[in-house]
Amino acid sequence: MPAKIHQATIPTQVKDPGLVERRRRQIADAAVQLFIRNGFHKTTTRQIARAADISIGSLYEYFHCKEDILYLVCEQIHSEMEKGVAQAMNHASGGKEALAEVIREYFLVCHRMSDFILMIYQQTQSLPSQWQRRVLENELRITGLLVGVLARLASSGELPRLNERTIEILAHNIVVLGHMWTFRRWFLAKHYRIEDYIRLQTAAILRMCTAGPEEFPAPIDPPAAGGGSDADSPSEGGPREVS
Amino acid sequence: MPAKIHQATIPTQVKDPGLVERRRRQIADAAVQLFIRNGFHKTTTRQIARAADISIGSLYEYFHCKEDILYLVCEQIHSEMEKGVAQAMNHASGGKEALAEVIREYFLVCHRMSDFILMIYQQTQSLPSQWQRRVLENELRITGLLVGVLARLASSGELPRLNERTIEILAHNIVVLGHMWTFRRWFLAKHYRIEDYIRLQTAAILRMCTAGPEEFPAPIDPPAAGGGSDADSPSEGGPREVS
DNA sequence: ATTATCTATAGATCTATAGATAATGC
DNA sequence: ATTATCTATAGATCTATAGATAATGC
Numbered sequence: 001m002p003a004k005i006h007q008a009t010i011p012t013q014v015k016d017p018g019l020v021e022r023r024r025r026q027i028a029d030a031a032v033q034l035f036i037r038n039g040f041h042k043t044t045t046r047q048i049a050r051a052a053d054i055s056i057g058s059l060y061e062y063f064h065c066k067e068d069i070l071y072l073v074c075e076q077i078h079s080e081m082e083k084g085v086a087q088a089m090n091h092a093s094g095g096k097e098a099l100a101e102v103i104r105e106y107f108l109v110c111h112r113m114s115d116f117i118l119m120i121y122q123q124t125q126s127l128p129s130q131w132q133r134r135v136l137e138n139e140l141r142i143t144g145l146l147v148g149v150l151a152r153l154a155s156s157g158e159l160p161r162l163n164e165r166t167i168e169i170l171a172h173n174i175v176v177l178g179h180m181w182t183f184r185r186w187f188l189a190k191h192y193r194i195e196d197y198i199r200l201q202t203a204a205i206l207r208m209c210t211a212g213p214e215e216f217p218a219p220i221d222p223p224a225a226g227g228g229s230d231a232d233s234p235s236e237g238g239p240r241e242v243s
Numbered sequence: 244m245p246a247k248i249h250q251a252t253i254p255t256q257v258k259d260p261g262l263v264e265r266r267r268r269q270i271a272d273a274a275v276q277l278f279i280r281n282g283f284h285k286t287t288t289r290q291i292a293r294a295a296d297i298s299i300g301s302l303y304e305y306f307h308c309k310e311d312i313l314y315l316v317c318e319q320i321h322s323e324m325e326k327g328v329a330q331a332m333n334h335a336s337g338g339k340e341a342l343a344e345v346i347r348e349y350f351l352v353c354h355r356m357s358d359f360i361l362m363i364y365q366q367t368q369s370l371p372s373q374w375q376r377r378v379l380e381n382e383l384r385i386t387g388l389l390v391g392v393l394a395r396l397a398s399s400g401e402l403p404r405l406n407e408r409t410i411e412i413l414a415h416n417i418v419v420l421g422h423m424w425t426f427r428r429w430f431l432a433k434h435y436r437i438e439d440y441i442r443l444q445t446a447a448i449l450r451m452c453t454a455g456p457e458e459f460p461a462p463i464d465p466p467a468a469g470g471g472s473d474a475d476s477p478s479e480g481g482p483r484e485v486s
Numbered sequence: 487a488t489t490a491t492c493t494a495t496a497g498a499t500c501t502a503t504a505g506a507t508a509a510t511g512c
Numbered sequence: 513a514t515t516a517t518c519t520a521t522a523g524a525t526c527t528a529t530a531g532a533t534a535a536t537g538c
């Protein structure tokens with residue numbers, strides 16, 4: 001529960017932890033709707049308080065500043081996303097269609113969370129940079145789940161042998177093509193139903209992951225990046241620091 | 244020159260059109276840097292005026308309001324993008340490698356315009372909705388260039404026969420995977436050089452567009468939508484309006 | 487005279503807190 | 513007595529404009 005863990009890190013004047021969690025959720029639930037509709041900056045703390053049905057004074061007992069609210073909102077969204085994606089991976093019943101099913105379930109999560117995902121794209125930049133980093137880590141963790149799926153399928157032979165960097169990029173691609181439904185929705189939803197979108201994208205992604213073996217030349221990469229292994233874990237040959 | 248066309252639509256008190264264009268560019272150039280660094284809402288009109296080296300009073304002779312500045316900035320970015328993408332398509336020397344070259348050139352444009360593209364993703368929502376729509380149209384126009392490329396290659400036999408909806412989705416995918424370099428740069432640039440990224444993504448995209456023929460089942464779609472071919476072209480069974 | 491630019495500020499917010507009040511538990 | 517909540521507002525902005533000044537062209 002990353003959201004819970006973080007709860008502790010936002011300071012509060014209120015002693016009762018259960019109350020703190022309840023009120024914070026109440027506030028966050030009200031805030032996220034306003035952020036989605038009007039954006040973070042055009043939403044005032046008073047509006048949030050009113051929508052959450054508490055006074056502005058009380059609000060500030062539970063959050064130190066407006067940005068704290070946005071951060072908790074982001075944490076809750078990512079927590080929900082991660083739950084959904086993890087479930088998607090269980091639903092997938094293995095076998096030849098495993099990847100197709102994972103994609104389908106993942107895209108349905110994106111569809112369901114559409115407004116929230118879009119909000120994260122738009123508002124993350126309004127967070128203090130320290131929290132921006134945490135939100136991005138969440139994003140990466142979710143991508144990691146997809147990396148896991150692809151790696152498993154590749155090693156079990158249900159996908160061609162893919163080198164690690166290819167797997168990583170493909171996972172990012174799948175994640176982002178799911179997000180695309182949220183941030184190009186103004187166009188896509190006019191012309192496609194979600195089921196159409198999933199069908200077309202599943203076909204495209206499967207091709208992207210499963211073309212004939214000659215399409216995946218032996219790993220050209222590992223130029224063994226000479227020693228330094230930092231927290232950033234260049235766990236393979238390839239990764240390279242760029243300022 | 245969409246930017247120029249629009250120039251006319253932003254009202255101004257100043258008579259000399261040449262001066263208007265010069266000053267507006269001067270202001271927009273200063274503003275975009277601030278928007279990239281601090282976001283639209285955290286940037287004040289005074290900061291913009293100072294950075295553009297004019298007084299706050301003068302600034303408001305050239306723009307009716309702060310949002311106008313953001314809009315002009317967006318127009319200029321998209322105009323530059325479109326120019327770059329159009330060039331990318333000329334560079335591509337036809338033949339078997341044509342698509343790979345287009346992708347490469349397009350991705351290099353994304354790399355060069357990285358900060359600007361990201362800014363559009365983050366700040367479009369701050370525009371009045373009428374101008375939001377125009378920015379999204381620009382986005383669609385650029386995607387349309389890619390649709391054109393794919394359609395040409397598919398009909399000339401350099402790509403398999405793809406039905407229209409598949410082409411459309413593939414074009415969106417290419418556009419968005421270029422953008423991905425900008426909005427996941429915080430991760431990607433730590434582990435990949437742009438050349439690595441282009442190489443991996445080109446391979447993935449080519450697979451996505453060119454898998455064996457059995458991967459593109461005969462157009463399930465064309466239930467011959469009774470002649471009518473509109474701009475929105477629900478040319479097949481599927482598309483459907485969603486509020 | 488007309489056009490462009492500047493300074494100074496009105497007017498309208500908005501965040502965050504101080505200090506008063508109500509509710510709870512001993 | 514302690515904890516939670518509220519009202520009222522200090523203090524700090526920020527956008528956009530009014531009215532004064534400088535520059536330009538006839």
